Amino acid sequence: METNLVGLLVFITVIAVIGFLSPLSHVYYLENDEEGVFGFTWMSSFLFAIGFPIYSLCMGFFMNLASTLFSTVEKKKFKIMAIVFKVLGVKSFFLGALFLVWSFSPNVKDFDPSVYYRSLVLVSVLISISLVYFSNYVFNVNKTIKNLKASLKSMFGFVYDMPSNDLVNPLKIKEFDINKLKITNSILDQNEQ
Incomplete structure (x- = not known):
């Protein structure tokens, strides 16, 4: 197996495990809860608050992967599905980032609420944009390498034929x-x- 393909599979597996286990991470503290962090009273409530946003971020990665895979098919309905998955991926990134930022700052009362909510949305948009670029980079590196290998194969075929x-x-x-x-x-x- 190719090294970059193995790396991509490991990355996808890690994202899947984190995404599917994060909403359940608070269960560990149900019996013996500890003091919470970032203004949360209990650790279980903090883990519950960040669990679903992390799940949403992971689903954004999978939506972007699906978008990349569907965009390689030439049929029109797959191109439309690629756009739908890209939009869903961006929305998942935004929602995950919004609630994750909120989870790390639940008791911020230094600012007027309108400033707080605007900055929360702005930070979420910036995180979403950076995650879209990062996931596009991760999923397109493999595609670029495949294209280069196909070009080399074609060139060698020309030389040998x-x-x-x-x-x-x-x-x-x-x-x-x-x-x-x-x-x-x-x-x-x-x-x-």
Whole structure:
């Protein structure tokens, strides 16, 4: 398996585990609850408050992944689905970021409530935009590498399929074939490292 594909699968698995376990993280403290953090009375209430926003952020990653996968299909209905999943992904990022920021600052009373809510929405929008760019980068790196490999394969196919007799001096065909093999082996050796 390719290294970047394994990395992508590990990333997706970690996001899935975090996303599906985060809403349940407060259960650990139900029997022996401890003092909470960030203004929450109990640790279980804090974990409950951040559980669903983390789940929403993880679902945003999956929506963006689905959008990337659907956008590679040429049919119109898949292009529409790609747009729908991209919008859902951005909304998931926004909602997750909004409630996550709120979870870390529930007792902020230094500002007028309108300033507080505007800044909460602004920070959430900025986090959502950065997460969209990050997820696009993560999911498109694999696509770019696949495109480069396909281009290299096409180039090598052209080089190997071209008739040597037409373009190379007949006295140097054997030398040409040896050099072609050396170049190919050197590229393959670099690719394995």
